[in-house]
Each structure stands twice: as C-alpha cells, then as structure tokens.
Amino acid sequence: MTDLIATTPGLYPLPDWAKDDLSDLKGHQKGDLISGDEGPEIADAYQRARSEVVDAQTDAGLDRVVEGQLRWDDMLAHPLTTHENVETGGIVRYYDNNNFYRDPQVQGELTPSGDVAAELDAVDTDALQAVLPGPYSLADLATDEHYGDEAAFLDAIATYLADELDGFPSHETLFLLEPSLVENPPEDDVDELASEAIDRVAAATDADVVVHTYWGAVPEKTYAHLMDADVDAIGFDFVTDADASLYNINEYGTKDQIAMGLVDGQNTLVESPETIRDRVEWVQDQTQPDFDRAYVTSNTELFYLPVNKFEDKLQALGDAAALAEVDA
Template sequence: MEHVATTAGLFPIPDAQRGRLVDLTGRGKGALIDGDESADVAAAYDAARERLVAAQREAGLDRVVEGQARWDDMLAHPLCVHENVRAGDVVRYYDNNNFYREPVVTGPLTEDGDLAADLSAAARLTDSLQAVVPGPYSLTDLARDEQYGSSAAFLDGLADFLAGEVDAFPDAVDTVLVLEPSLVTSPPDDDAHVRVRDALAAVNAATDADVVVHTYWGALGEKLHAHLLDTDVAALGYDLVSAHEECVYLVQEYGTADSVALGVVDGQNTRVEAPETVADRLSWFRESVPVSDFETVYATPNTELFYLPVSAFEDKLGALAAGVERVEVAE
C-alpha cells in the first residue's frame, strides 16, 4: 500500500504576487475580468505558479498540483473564462464568506484548453503532477443554464465539457482530483443519482490517469455513495475533519474503491495540525474499516486551501507531508 501526501489545490496567492496583481489591476483577487489577461498579469500568475509548486516540493508532498492561482472564481473558474459563458452577479461561494461570479452558460460548452495550458506550464516544474478539476454536478450547482434547457441535459453538457478538458491534459498528469462538494451540500434527488454517476464516469473515461472523486463539508448519502462506487474511479474521498464517523460508516456498510483519499487536515482552520494528528487520523481510518489494504491512500486537506493565510497554508503542507512520513515509517 502506498501513501501519497497531496492536496485539493486552489491555494492562496503568495504575498509577492498578490501585491503585484494589486498594482496591476487594483485588486488581488478577481484580476481575471473576462479570461483575457495582459502580459504583466499573466507573468504574475506564472510567478505565483512557480512559487506554489516550490512550496509543495519544499514541504515534501508526493503529488504536486498547479496551485490554481488564476481561479479567482474558485471551482466555477473553468466556466467563467469560457467564451460561451457570461460571468454574472457576484454570489456567495457555498456557506462561507467567499464570493464568485456566477457563470451563466449561454452557448455550447466546448473544450477550450484553459486547464491544459496551466497544467502544461506546471509540468515543466515537477515530475509528480496532479490535476484539479471541478466535478460536473458541482458545476451545475454553481452555474446557471441558458443553453441546455433541463437539469439532465445541463449535467450531460458539463460532463462532456470536462471530459474534453481532461482529455487535453498533458501526459505528465498522474492523478486527476475531481472536487464535488455539492454532492454533500446540495445532494441530487434519488432519481438523479444514475445521471450523476454517469457524468463522473464520463470524466473518468477521458483519461488514463487515476481519477479521485473528493467530496467535503460532510459525508455522502448512503444511496449516492453506493452509486458512485459504480463509476470505476480509482478512489473516493472522505472528509475525516467534518464527518469522520459518518464516512467510516459508509465504508463499513458499503465498501469503497480500491484506493481512498482522506481529508485529514482542516483546509479552513488556521490552526496547524501536528504531524502526529495527521498520522493518527490516517491510522484510525484504516483500523476502523473492514478492508484496509488499499492500493493507495491519498492524504489531503479536506477542502481547498485558498481560505488560509499563506503562512498557515505552507505550515499545513509541511504537517501533512510529515504525518504521512510517520505512517510510512511505522509500517
């Protein structure tokens, strides 16, 4: 069994690059107005990417993400920069004090290579690259449809769009982490479970890389969890910070994929976990489920990390890597 220290991406912008973006645009966040950046703004984001990759390597993470510094609209970003999407009103991002521009889909969602371009740039900085993408269901929750005409058709269109994006990823991508918090916060009705399963299966089929579907801010419903096990993804994610008992129950009752992603560091709390805490959470999960000989255990913060100050973000990376190392040494 392999333990992999990694993250769910969407990092805070490093202070130097944030200051540069403020100088260039008058804002540190929201520098992307319509997806077209000036050369100076693009250079600031390139520098941010280099710093974020370096921070992960310095911390000792096993799988490195691009950092998503350009994702001013968080998970909605791939839509907000698409030519057939209008960036609408500023609305609350889930139930917290962060906001994004609501994407309004006005035309067909065709692959545009925005994510692949960022990943190609990151591939020059690391040989252990992990992609981060929003899940199709979460995008239906964050966006507004003026093109497809029904929730089912909208979900299918988003799945096809994401599959096209993923298919264009560089070969250097080892893992694709699909973030699906809306499956917990705004779960689909029972009669939509199969469509959600098929949408995720379409994204999974678009790549030879290992696909990990990660949810957070709670645990999946039992029926939905069972349906997701039919997607053939490499791993499902479980939030051991917000819902450790509920997540363990799901695995005890229904099993899980051959690999798991475990959210063992709080992505929204500035308190930095001790490496012992990270190791204990990983060990506790394995001791609590009936089959614990997984192919891979991805150890990750439970959520995105842009909520954190840069210093806390970097400290949590180090704690995560050190905690995984403790588990590996103990075994």
C-alpha cells in the same frame, strides 16, 4: 501495507506579494481574467506565484504536486467563468464558507477552451496532479440558459470537462472536487446521472481518478450511486463528519484506494505530522479491508488559510507521509 500519498485538493491562497502586484496592474480586476487576454505583466505574476507554490509542495515532500489554481478567483466555477459562451453574473455564495463568487450563466455551447490545460503545461514536475471541479458540482454552481433541462446540462458539463481533459499534459492523478454531492445532493432521478457524468470525465484520462467530497458526508443513496462510478478512489471529509463517512464506507464499501481528508483546510491550527499519522491509523482501524493506497490530504481547498499556515499544513502532510515510511 497501505501506500500513503501526501497531496492536497489544490486551490491555494495567492502569495501576499502577488495579491499586491496583481491589484496594482493597470486594468486588472479580480475575477475578470480570461486565458489569452491577460497582459504579459499579469501572466508573469501568475507564473512566478505558480512556481512558488509548486516549490513549496516539493520542499514539503508532497507525493503529488498541483498547479495551485491561483487564477481561480471564482473557485470551482472557474472553468466556466472564463469560457466565451458563459456570462458571469452577480456575486453569489456557493457554500457556507463565508466566500462569495460570481454566477456562471451558460448561454451557448460548452466547447473546450484549453484554459486549465495551459496552466498545467506551465508546471515542471514528474508528480503532477490535475484538479477539476466534478461535473455534478460544476453544473450545480452554474445557471443553464442554453441546454434546457437538468439532464442535458449535466451531460454537457461532463462532455465539456472530458474534452478539456483531452488536452491535459501527462498527470499521475486527477482530483475531481464534488462538494455539491454533500451540500446539494441530486434528486432521486439525477443520482444515477451524476454517477454516469463522473464516469464520462474519469474515462478521459489514464491517470488515477479521485472523486473528493467534502463539507460533510455524502447521503447514503447518493453514495451508493457514486460507488457505481468507475473511479480509483473516493475522498472523505473526516474533519467535518467522520462518523457518517465511516458509516458509508462500512455499510456500502468503497474503492481499493481512498482519499482521507484529515487536515482542516479552513482552520489555522496546524496539525502535527504525528496527529495526521494517528488519524490515518484510526481510519484504517475503523474500516476493512486495508486500502491499497491512501491519499492523505486536507478536507477542503486551502484557499481560506493565510499563506504561512497554508505552507505549514503542506509541510505537516509531507512529514506525516515521511513518518509512515520510517514506520514501515
């Protein structure tokens, strides 16, 4: 019997009231927040919003609770854009999702900042799931003006993320988000380095580590190298490309655990719990052997949704896991 865990990849939309309050606060500009430099009113607004999204997950019955990453205006690039040795450049479009963020330009050594750890310290839950960009995606989204070559930069990013993890509070699960493995897969001589970088980050935590990929399926060669990484689960985007995801699993195998991206993180149509449960069973029927654990999640971040639809999708995920318990 597969243990179903209802969760999300994080990166939530700000509550509407928080958008209004933060835009009105003197000196606040979207994307210009650096931990430690925020005024008390801004910090209080984020804490109230954080508590709200944590409560929403708990009320929905999710098995893992994320901090929400509400301060991550630059999405996956956030851990770099807040760093003192990184210059945030102009607006760029990272992925084909109609959202634009700033270009982090690394100009000095990437020492740990404690920024993400401080966010996690503010969450009161026994079911904490930490979220970080994977090292390959973070390196892909940044510009290196310090380390000199792709291999050295990827190594530095992995070390930086591992050092950040060292300061995290106790957490049950770590989701490493790696959409660049799909959108801009590594060249032949970097495939193995990307896997080694993920290994380095995963080794820095005692929690279960899920490498969640999305915007499609990972190319075969990259996926084969990803399988070499010592992680507990790989995540698949069954919304965007179910066939190619199933092909990778059945051709190259996968871990004993899996993350199933079954809920559309960009579409306002809310899937019913029964639909989600049917999709879980469909994936299980198409793959062998049974998984020890399946993280049932949205395929992408939920940042793109209106707040009410985001909350409805949380509830659907929680209800789908509850249905599984009833069926068992």
